[in-house]
Each structure stands twice: as structure tokens, then as C-alpha cells.
Amino acid sequence: MSLYYLFIFILLVSEISCRGFQIENRERQLFLSRNVVTESGEFDGGVLVDINGKIEGVLTRESIIELLSNDEASLEVIDGGNWALMAGGVDSHVHVNEPGRTTWEGYVTATRAAAAGGFTTIVDMPLNSVPPTTTMENFKIKTSSAREEAYVDVAFWGGIVPGNEVELKNLINAGVVGFKGFLIDSGVSEFPNVDTNDLDKIFTTLNGTNTVLAFHAEYPISNGSQCEGCDSTDPFLYNTYLASRPPEMELGAVSLLAKYIAKYDVHVHVVHVSAADVIPLLEQAREQRIQSGSTRWRGGVTAETCGHYLTLSSEQIPPGHSEFKCSPPIRSITNKLKLWEYIRDRRLDLVASDHSPTVADKKTSNFMSAWGGISSVQFGLSLFWTEAKARGFSLSALSHYLSSGPAHLVGLGNQKGALKAGYDADLVFFDPDASFVVTPDIIVYKNKISPYMYRVLNGKVMQTFLRGQLIYSDGEVLETPKGQLLVNAF
Numbered sequence: 001m002s003l004y005y006l007f008i009f010i011l012l013v014s015e016i017s018c019r020g021f022q023i024e025n026r027e028r029q030l031f032l033s034r035n036v037v038t039e040s041g042e043f044d045g046g047v048l049v050d051i052n053g054k055i056e057g058v059l060t061r062e063s064i065i066e067l068l069s070n071d072e073a074s075l076e077v078i079d080g081g082n083w084a085l086m087a088g089g090v091d092s093h094v095h096v097n098e099p100g101r102t103t104w105e106g107y108v109t110a111t112r113a114a115a116a117g118g119f120t121t122i123v124d125m126p127l128n129s130v131p132p133t134t135t136m137e138n139f140k141i142k143t144s145s146a147r148e149e150a151y152v153d154v155a156f157w158g159g160i161v162p163g164n165e166v167e168l169k170n171l172i173n174a175g176v177v178g179f180k181g182f183l184i185d186s187g188v189s190e191f192p193n194v195d196t197n198d199l200d201k202i203f204t205t206l207n208g209t210n211t212v213l214a215f216h217a218e219y220p221i222s223n224g225s226q227c228e229g230c231d232s233t234d235p236f237l238y239n240t241y242l243a244s245r246p247p248e249m250e251l252g253a254v255s256l257l258a259k260y261i262a263k264y265d266v267h268v269h270v271v272h273v274s275a276a277d278v279i280p281l282l283e284q285a286r287e288q289r290i291q292s293g294s295t296r297w298r299g300g301v302t303a304e305t306c307g308h309y310l311t312l313s314s315e316q317i318p319p320g321h322s323e324f325k326c327s328p329p330i331r332s333i334t335n336k337l338k339l340w341e342y343i344r345d346r347r348l349d350l351v352a353s354d355h356s357p358t359v360a361d362k363k364t365s366n367f368m369s370a371w372g373g374i375s376s377v378q379f380g381l382s383l384f385w386t387e388a389k390a391r392g393f394s395l396s397a398l399s400h401y402l403s404s405g406p407a408h409l410v411g412l413g414n415q416k417g418a419l420k421a422g423y424d425a426d427l428v429f430f431d432p433d434a435s436f437v438v439t440p441d442i443i444v445y446k447n448k449i450s451p452y453m454y455r456v457l458n459g460k461v462m463q464t465f466l467r468g469q470l471i472y473s474d475g476e477v478l479e480t481p482k483g484q485l486l487v488n489a490f
């Protein structure tokens with residue numbers, strides 16, 4: 001062993017042992033696949049990983065043959081054969097709920113479900129845990145409950161609520177990826193929404209910083225005249241709920257945000273877009289930003305949609321099945337098809353799960369009073385691929401929307417979400433031709449509720465690796481947590 005490697009090894013060992021994990025004697029690794037998938041294409045080759053779990057190179061089959069003939073010593077070869085080899089998924093929108101609502105979800109179950117779903121990084125939302133991530137003190141409570149329980153890497157969103165602008169700079173220094181706020185009631189009393197008065201203070205505080213300000217973009221409107229399916233007031237029918245949250249609520253919120261986008265230099269991100277007409281509005285705001293010289297990624301104006309808006313439509317939701325309830329609501333099939341057009345044309349930036357679980361008691365058959373939230377952190381890759389494959393998309397689109405896009409959003413674009421030298425070797429072997437049925441016994445997250453129950457999904461995660469270490473294989477999540485919290489020392 002050269003001195004250089006000895007030095008790196010000592011660094012690695014000291015890092016691992018101070019985290020209390022088992023010390024592993026690692027070798028360089030070579031991951032092979034007939035179908036290596038990057039954002040720009042697919043090819044026969046592999047990924048070379050150094051002893052620190054970083055990608056050393058992405059190689060064609062020819063250079064691998066050459067490498068193996070010269071340098072076979074201490075190289076662990078992991079051959080996935082025909083399985084696609086891709087960057088691990090990054091889910092930028094997950095509600096873990098611990099501490100405080102740990103019966104809804106917790107770090108162990110959420111991160112194990114992520115690992116099983118091929119996601120190597122999740123980003124926790126600031127609300128639904130108690131306390132919410134709106135102050136430094138709360139952030140410390142949050143991270144200490146997550147610390148020993150992460151099976152994948154975990155980063156954190158902070159929250160904006162009325163009056164907490166004094167906390168924001170400290171939270172940025174502590175490593176939150178950005179902030180999320182509501183323009184409408186959030187559903188939990190400890191996380192009140194902000195109004196325009198608060199927004200002025202928040203945007204002023206964050207103006208010119210590199211953080212991200214993300215919004216649940218629905219704005220209350222006083223009349224229901226423009227609703228989809230106003231014909232019913234039966235709370236057991238989905239249309240009743242749908243009518244209560246028309247697209248105008250999303251459009252109204254985005255129009256409001258556009259005014260701030262024009263005035264301030266802050267990255268604004270719209271989470272979980274349901275109404276497709278939001279996208280052209282955001283594009284106008286982005287265009288103005290770019291015209292006025294913004295050099296931010298995507299002009300600092302971005303949007304995500306979720307697996308459920310791309311998979312489900314209102315017409316198919318049966319009476320009393322509130323496992324389909326989320327907000328903004330799942331809309332018509334026409335709307336879903338429009339979202340897919342925007343996906344095809346790369347007019348959306350990323351796809352996230354908005355994994356927002358609760359206990360069965362809160363998922364009653366009354367659509368108006370049931371908890372709004374869909375659990376799917378485990379199924380993002382297969383949900384997207386099921387629809388994308390049917391539309392003739394390539395696996396590169398999957399990698400673009402579920403790895404690279406979300407990694408960029410949360411400031412991890414030079415560390416995660418792509419197969420590139422120097423990046424973390426977060427990898428997934430994915431069989432694009434396999435399919436499986438969603439059943440309660442394969443669900444790893446805590447409350448086994450799903451609008452996809454007993455559906456067939458196409459594309460199956462076979463193995464997941466975090467920094468080169470196997471964390472999921474063949475239906476089993478490995479027992480030792482190997483995830484890290486992506487925060488700064490504080």
C-alpha cells in the first residue's frame with residue numbers, strides 16, 4: 001500500500017470510527033453494466049469507485065477490458081450484467097415526521113424505504129415533525145433524532161413561518177438546503193402559513209443569498225366558481241374535494257410569487273405542481289430573470305411535480321379512498337397528459353415523492369376531513385419508469401428528473417445525482433424490464449397505506465449502494481445504517 005493510500009485509509013477509518021460505525025477495509029470497486037445510464041445517454045461500461053466511496057471514473061467497456069488486464073490487483077468487481085447502472089435517486093421532498101409524529105413515520109423506516117427504492121439521499125421537509133424546523137434550537141432537536149438512524153444520506157429543509165426571519169441566516173450556516181413555506185393553511189397548527197407582509201421580510205432577509213425558497217403554492221380564493229366537478233357536495237366523493245381546491249388556487253399563488261421573483265434575487269422553487277398551467281407562468285418569470293442577467297441555475301425559478309400527479313388521475317379515484325388525497329389535488333387525465341408533455345419538453349425541473357404519511361385512523365373515507373398526503377418514497381423510480389417507458393422515454397429521463405434535477409435544487413449538484421468523477425458513488429442497479437406488484441409486505445415505510453396498492457409497477461430496484469457500500473439487495477435493506485446527515489458542524 002502506498003503512503004498516499006495509507007493516508008486516505010487513515011482518514012477514512014478516523015471518519016468512520018468517530019461516527020461509531022464498523023470499520024471496513026475497503027478496496028477499489030468496479031461496477032459493471034451493459035447499460036450504464038447517465039443524463040445524456042446509455043452505454044456498455046462501468047463505474048470505478050475509489051476506497052473513499054467516490055467515483056474515480058466512468059468507463060466504456062473497452063477501457064474496462066484494458067483496466068482489468070493491467071490493474072486487476074485489489075479491485076472488487078460487481079457485475080450487474082443487463083441491469084441498468086444509474087446514479088442513486090435524490091428525493092428532495094420527504095416528510096419524515098420524527099420527532100413528534102413518529103407514529104406517522106420515522107428516520108429508520110423512511111430511510112430504509114428510500115434505500116429499497118433506489119434513493120440514496122432524501123431531504124426532509126420542515127413540517128409535520130414536532131417541533132418543526134423553523135429555529136436553530138428545533139434544528140438541533142431534529143438532527144439529533146435523525147443522527148443514528150439514517151440508512152441513506154439525509155439533508156434538511158428549514159421552514160419559514162411568520163416572525164422567524166431572524167433564524168434564517170443561522171439555519172443556512174447550519175446547512176439547511178433552503179426553506180419551505182405555505183401560502184395557505186398547512187394542515188398543522190405549529191407551522192402557520194406566511195402572508196404578503198411576512199414575505200416582504202423573508203425575501204429581504206434572503207435577497208442575494210444562495211439558498212432556495214420553496215413554496216407550497218396554493219392561495220386561498222373566495223369563490224368556487226371555476227372548479228373541476230362542482231356537481232357534488234358528498235364528502236365521500238373525490239370530486240367534492242377536488243372542487244374545493246381548483247387550479248386557480250395554484251395559479252393565484254404562482255402569480256403572487258412572480259411579483260417577488262421580479263423584485264428579489266432569490267431562488268424560488270414551487271413544490272408539487274399539480275395544475276399544469278402553472279408551468280407557463282413560471283417560465284415567464286424565469287425568462288424575465290434571465291433577461292435581467294441572472295446567472296442562477298434555471299434563472300433561479302424552478303418547479304417539481306410528483307409521481308402521483310404523473311401516474312393517477314381524478315377520474316379513477318373511487319369513493320371513500322382517501323389514500324388518493326393530497327394537496328394540491330390529483331386532477332383530470334387531461335391535466336396529467338399536459339404534465340407529461342412538459343416532462344418530455346424538459347419544462348419541469350424535477351420529480352419528487354412528497355412522501356407525506358400518516359396513521360390509518362387519519363385516512364378515513366371522508367375526503368374532506370381525511371389527512372392529505374401520499375406515501376411513496378419507496379416507489380419513485382418505478383412509478384416514473386412505468387409511465388415513462390409506456391411513452392417511449394429512455395432511462396436517461398429517469399436519471400435527469402429523479403437524480404440530477406433534485407440534486408441541483410438542493411445544492412448537491414456537484415456531489416450527488418450523476419455518474420461523474422469526484423461524485424459520491426451512490427449507485428443503483430435497476431432492472432427496467434422487471435415488474436412487481438405493490439403489496440403491504442414489500443412496503444418498508446411505517447404505515448402501509450398507498451394509492452398504488454396491488455398495482456403492477458414496471459422497473460425494479462435490484463441493489464442500492466451508498467458511497468460504494470451495499471445498502472439494499474434483493475428485497476432486503478442491510479441492517480447497519482450507513483447514511484450521513486448532510487449538515488454543517490454547529
Ligand SMILES: *[C@@H]1O[C@H](CO)[C@@H](O)[C@H](O)[C@H]1NC(C)=O
Binds near residue numbers: 208263264265
Ligand atoms: C435584491 O438584491 C439585488 C442585488 O443582489 C438588488 O439589485 C435588488 O435591488 C434587491 N432587491 C430589493 C427589493 O432590495
Ligand SMILES: *[C@@H]1O[C@H](CO)[C@@H](O)[C@H](O)[C@H]1NC(C)=O
Binds near residue numbers: 221
Ligand atoms: C372567482 O374567481 C375567479 C378566479 O380567481 C375569478 O376569475 C372570478 O372572477 C371570480 N368570480 C366571482 C363571481 O367572484
Ligand SMILES: [Zn+2]
Binds near residue numbers: 095
Ligand atoms: Zn410536502
